[in-house]
Amino acid sequence: MKIKAVIFDMDGVLVDSEPVHFQANKSLFAEYSKRYSLTHVKEFTGQRIVEEYAKLQKRWSLPDSVNRLVQKRDQLFKSLIENTLELAPGALELLQFLKKKKVPVGLGTSALSWYIDFVMNRFGLREFFPVIVGSDHVKQGKPHPEVYQKTGRALGVAPESCVVLEDALTGVAAAKAAQMICFAIPGIYTKQLDYSAADKIFPDLVAVKNHLAKLI
Template identity: 40%
Template structure:
């Protein structure tokens, strides 16, 4: 039986990916990097730090990783604050409220930084519904490493087999399964090109899910 639900944030609760994409590619241009959309897609679900660690190694960047991360987050922050049309994804708030009313503890496990999580949770007033927020910047390796999900389960006081993860990235699904958790893949229009076949099942709309349905699920 599922006793807690762990949400990813970008691409599940809110579509900040276009803002991240814009910030990254503005930074790539500053650095003189020609990164294809295909290569960029392989980074989805990874932390910004891990992404720049890979880029530094593969492209011989001279800047320190923390400097690269700082600049990208600066560019993202400008885009986020300037954007007045950003909304939660369809069905996201309804599902959060349904689970909350059912007494289901909710956790967040996002590769985003604490700063970005705070921006999103403050703008959309999500703090009252989540018990814990775990950021990928606190781990040396990001998804597909399962550490972030195992930490969320630890904070929730739940064994992995009683945790359910909702993810939209291939790296996130792999991490959830490696953690021994039930995983629902969310294939939306904002996460095209992601291989979610390792999820226990996949939905195309969060409205397909309910608290009653989720509570009855369990790891095979």
């Protein structure tokens, strides 16, 4: 296994954001007397918010448009992340290790640009990510491989030499469809799901760093 680049997903991998997303979604849909539960988290983790909300808007026959739902949810989410969002354990150490080893790093995420910018600026991570591909930069979201194909091409590394770090089954599917190696880090809400499609499964980024140290 020759690793020449590492591509991070953002939510649930780079930042410990899944509980914040859950709270924002739960609060939003409570306004419509709908219960957003962990079942929905498992169903939609890794998908673009517009795609998730289009399905829920239709399923629940909600009166507001998908765009309006996303706007309201973004307002809730922004108010929450200001005080609660944290880097995932081991994230900074892994990024510093990869930089020291001169391994190219990219970000391939379903997140929108405003949120990516918030994370990069909040935690001072811009220097680690010369290539960033978000939801605004692709036509098709995960599990389609476009986001990882585009990130890999921008890094100038062949797919089979790229490792993708993912927490979502849709992301694992996207990475494998892009012909890349995939290391899964299941989240607190999804750890009981079947991640057998990933090449390896790790409990956190600390374990990922320890493993990569043997390969790079």
